Amino acid sequence: MSEQPSLLDWKPPEPFIARGATFVLERDGIRLGEQAQRVFNVMRDGKWHTLSEVERIMGDPQASISARFRDFRRFGFTVEREFIRRGQHRYRLA
Numbered sequence: 617m618s619e620q621p622s623l624l625d626w627k628p629p630e631p632f633i634a635r636g637a638t639f640v641l642e643r644d645g646i647r648l649g650e651q652a653q654r655v656f657n658v659m660r661d662g663k664w665h666t667l668s669e670v671e672r673i674m675g676d677p678q679a680s681i682s683a684r685f686r687d688f689r690r691f692g693f694t695v696e697r698e699f700i701r702r703g704q705h706r707y708r709l710a
Contacts, residue, residue, distance in 0.1 A: 648684075648687075651676055651680060651684060652684045652687060652688075654674050654676065655670065655674065655676070655681055655684040655685070655688075656684075656688070656709075658670050658673050658674060659695075659707070659708065659709045660709060662708060662709060662710070663708060664698065664706040664707065664708045665706060665707055665708065666700070666704060666705070666706045666707070667681055667682060667705075667707070670707075685707060688709065693709055693710075694709070694710040695707055695708070695709060695710070696708050696709075696710050
């Protein structure tokens, strides 16, 4: 198993490559890389955050934030998820 990247040093790769049938590198790479960096900047404090808290800070939709969490996992980060109530969870980069 590979070592987890540093929370202090990580930058999205250029070009940022996400997976999915609707992803087009030339069209989406820069935008998603910048979005990943914004999510990372919020989450790098190691504290628990809900999607709505991150959305409020960043202004990006919760679905996009959740997608970046999936990307972080693909890049080797541990994104922990904890149930709060009624389908609400909180997340943190471990």
